[in-house]
Amino acid sequence: MLKYVLRRFCSAVFSLFIIVTVMFCxxxxxxxxxxxxxxxxxxxxxxxxxxxAAKGLDKPVHVQLAKFYKDLLFHGDLGRSWIFLENVxxxxxxxxxxxxxxxxxxxxxxxxxxxxxxxxxxxxxSKGKWADKLGTAFIIFIQAAPSAxxxxxxxxxFTGLFKLPMLYDSEKPVTWILPIVCLxxxxxxxxxxxxxxxxxxxxxxxxxxxxxxxxVPERKIMTSHIFRNAVVPMVQTIPGSLLLTxxxxxYVESIxxxxxxxxxxxxxxxxxxxxxxxxLVLIFASMGIIGLFLGDLMMVIVDPRISLNRGEAxx
Amino acid sequence: xxxxxxxSQLERMGQNVMDxxxxxxxxxxxxxxxxxxxxxxxxxxxxxxxFDAKDAEAxxxxxxxxxxxxxQAFWKNKMARILLIALIALLIFTVxxxxxxxxxxxxxxxxxxxxxxxxxxxxxxxxxxxxxFGTDNVGHDLWARIWAGTRTSxxxxxxxxxxxxxxxxTVGILWGYxxxxxxxxxxxxxxxxxxxxxxxxxxxxxxxxxxxLTMIISMCIVGWLGMARFIRNQVVMIRDRxxxxxxxxxxxxxxxxxxxxxxxxxxxxxxxxxALAIPMVLSDEVFLTYCGLGMPKNKxxxxxxxxxxxxVMMSPSQRYQLxxxxxxxxxxxxxxxxxxxxxxxxxxxxxxx
Numbered sequence: 001m002l003k004y005v006l007r008r009f010c011s012a013v014f015s016l017f018i019i020v021t022v023m024f025c026x027x028x029x030x031x032x033x034x035x036x037x038x039x040x041x042x043x044x045x046x047x048x049x050x051x052x053a054a055k056g057l058d059k060p061v062h063v064q065l066a067k068f069y070k071d072l073l074f075h076g077d078l079g080r081s082w083i084f085l086e087n088v089x090x091x092x093x094x095x096x097x098x099x100x101x102x103x104x105x106x107x108x109x110x111x112x113x114x115x116x117x118x119x120x121x122x123x124x125x126s127k128g129k130w131a132d133k134l135g136t137a138f139i140i141f142i143q144a145a146p147s148a149x150x151x152x153x154x155x156x157x158f159t160g161l162f163k164l165p166m167l168y169d170s171e172k173p174v175t176w177i178l179p180i181v182c183l184x185x186x187x188x189x190x191x192x193x194x195x196x197x198x199x200x201x202x203x204x205x206x207x208x209x210x211x212x213x214x215x216v217p218e219r220k221i222m223t224s225h226i227f228r229n230a231v232v233p234m235v236q237t238i239p240g241s242l243l244l245t246x247x248x249x250x251y252v253e254s255i256x257x258x259x260x261x262x263x264x265x266x267x268x269x270x271x272x273x274x275x276x277x278x279x280l281v282l283i284f285a286s287m288g289i290i291g292l293f294l295g296d297l298m299m300v301i302v303d304p305r306i307s308l309n310r311g312e313a314x315x
Numbered sequence: 316x317x318x319x320x321x322x323s324q325l326e327r328m329g330q331n332v333m334d335x336x337x338x339x340x341x342x343x344x345x346x347x348x349x350x351x352x353x354x355x356x357x358x359x360x361x362x363x364x365x366f367d368a369k370d371a372e373a374x375x376x377x378x379x380x381x382x383x384x385x386x387q388a389f390w391k392n393k394m395a396r397i398l399l400i401a402l403i404a405l406l407i408f409t410v411x412x413x414x415x416x417x418x419x420x421x422x423x424x425x426x427x428x429x430x431x432x433x434x435x436x437x438x439x440x441x442x443x444x445x446x447x448f449g450t451d452n453v454g455h456d457l458w459a460r461i462w463a464g465t466r467t468s469x470x471x472x473x474x475x476x477x478x479x480x481x482x483x484x485t486v487g488i489l490w491g492y493x494x495x496x497x498x499x500x501x502x503x504x505x506x507x508x509x510x511x512x513x514x515x516x517x518x519x520x521x522x523x524x525x526x527x528l529t530m531i532i533s534m535c536i537v538g539w540l541g542m543a544r545f546i547r548n549q550v551v552m553i554r555d556r557x558x559x560x561x562x563x564x565x566x567x568x569x570x571x572x573x574x575x576x577x578x579x580x581x582x583x584x585x586x587x588x589x590a591l592a593i594p595m596v597l598s599d600e601v602f603l604t605y606c607g608l609g610m611p612k613n614k615x616x617x618x619x620x621x622x623x624x625x626x627v628m629m630s631p632s633q634r635y636q637l638x639x640x641x642x643x644x645x646x647x648x649x650x651x652x653x654x655x656x657x658x659x660x661x662x663x664x665x666x667x668x
Contacts, residue, residue: 011502011505015505015506018506019506019510023518026518026522027522029522140649140652140653141649143652144594144648144649144651144652144653145645145648145649146594146597146598146601146602146644146645146648147598148598148601148602148605148621149601149621149641149644149645150645152621152625152628152637152641153641155628156628156629156634156637166629250513250517250602250606251602251605254605255625265517266605266606266607269517269521269606269607269608270606270607277518277521281514281518284510284511284514285510285511285514288510288511
């Protein structure tokens with residue numbers, strides 16, 4: 001167990017290192033106006049050089065990279081914002097926003113799990129009947145239509161229909177409803193779909209037929225045989241999705257002006273604040289990696305059959 | 316390797332639909348005889364066939380053709396058939412639309428002139444006989460812009476889908492078949508798959524200058540991953556089957572095995588992935604445009620039109636500017652999604668009878 005955890009951990013750190021390094025180098029390859037704004041044509045070479053030097057950009061890339069890692073690892077410092085809030089440390093900007101994203105994401109994940117999982121189970125139980133078809137149509141629509149489009153329609157019509165306020169206000173919980181609906185819809189569809197799929201897979205297994213032949217009641221087969229097996233692959237995705245809520249949804253937060261992490265990324269991209277982009281991408285990528293790592297660990301804990309040795313992972 | 320168990324939602328979805336089709340097919344083909352009919356089958360209705368030495372020597376021959384059966388199976392699916400016809404009609408129309416008489420230039424601003432000859436742009440005019448879909452908030456004809464936008468977006472989608480297809484198949488087959496490459500490519504895949512795809516998209520579009528080429532590059536960077544993984548998993552499953560082993564023993568070169576023995580097995584996966592890449596590209600385009608990383612203003616695209624519509628959506632009289640492009644983009648994505656799934660089912664030989 002320990003060996004497996006260590007190996008997975010090392011590979012996660014390695015991935016993270018590569019991602020950060022590549023991203024850092026890419027951000028240094030941007031055209032000049034990416035650093036200095038659109039007025040770069042009017043600046044004299046001396047001004048440009050001075051501005052670059054002030055941001056520590058005049059040194060070669062590998063020196064900058066070494067400094068970035070030194071600050072990050074020894075001081076937990078992600079640099080200072082350039083434009084968004086000039087010269088404020090990135091960490092200070094991000095801290096309050098993580099809470100907001102986590103709150104909205106956490107609630108919507110709960111909503112999605114409590115609706116999506118039973119929906120999948122119900123669909124699997126009535127496979128081929130109208131309830132299943134209706135659910136499938138819903139899932140297909142949610143998955144195929146661009147979310148960026150139907151979120152707008154939710155925002156446009158629900159505000160009028162239910163007299164709900166359009167923009168987020170941390171003081172009034174009623175304003176949270178629409179962002180949460182938008183955040184949970186895609187997850188409901190995906191939880192429902194996976195749950196149905198895994199349940200149907202399990203229903204066709206021999207052990208279920210055996211249980212039926214032995215005369216085990218239908219309800220008992222569903223709960224203690226099929227559900228337990230079907231939920232294992234679902235478990236793997238949960239830590240990842242929970243961690244990813246920290247980064248919020250780029251789009252939803254932005255259209256409802258929720259002051260969270262996702263909206264922040266779009267904001268700093270539009271204003272071309274490189275240190276902020278760099279710090280946020282670092283955080284998001286590490287969330288993705290840590291989430292996957294935890295998901296694998298959860299799988300091992302939940303399902304005793306999963307082997308930790310590489311040779312047997314042939315499924 | 317745990318990553319590969321993750322599966323993609325789209326693949327699952329595909330199988331989901333496949334399940335349904337299986338059950339439908341089974342229902343349609345249940346042509347058993349009723350007990351009364353069986354009763355009626357008296358021996359005198361059967362004539363013994365005379366022995367013919369020539370017939371007895373004949374070798375079994377079937378006129379089974381993979382592609383014909385695929386199309387037949389596809390054609391049986393009524394919804395897919397209707398959507399396909401509608402989609403093809405739409406495609407043809409977007410191509411010929413600029414050459415039809417009486418069409419306007421999507422980038423021309425239309426003005427009304429008062430009695431002094433002073434021009435005012437016709438902004439936000441609701442749909443009328445002259446401007447079928449109305450005008451946008453600058454004074455462009457929305458009808459012309461919608462079709463120009465559909466052209467741009469579909470062109471983008473087709474380019475990205477075909478690049479993904481080519482790169483994904485090549486990498487996937489090599490990844491699955493050449494054992495030496497397995498560890499390396501798995502590591503590359505893990506690293507790239509670890510980053511949320513929107514982050515890669517945004518980062519690429521941010522570093523390069525926004526525009527069509529940038530979008531193509533950034534979507535291709537993230538797009539081939541899924542295809543390559545599916546192909547790789549399939550190849551790993553079938554590469555050591557007996558017929559491949561036999562081919563190898565008989566000295567067939569690896570390249571030929573890959574193309575002649577493995578590739579035909581993968582048609583259904585490839586078709587599904589390619590068809591699903593198109594809705595994905597359109598969604599990404601809408602999203603990237605919202606982030607301000609889309610096409611330039613003078614090149615209308617569906618994403619750009621949705622974004623333009625979003626800006627005015629809060630005044631009910633101008634909502635048509637959002638609804639029309641939204642309906643077009645949703646129709647295209649949902650159709651491709653369903654057709655892709657239907658075709659993937661049809662191209663699975665187990666569904667051919």
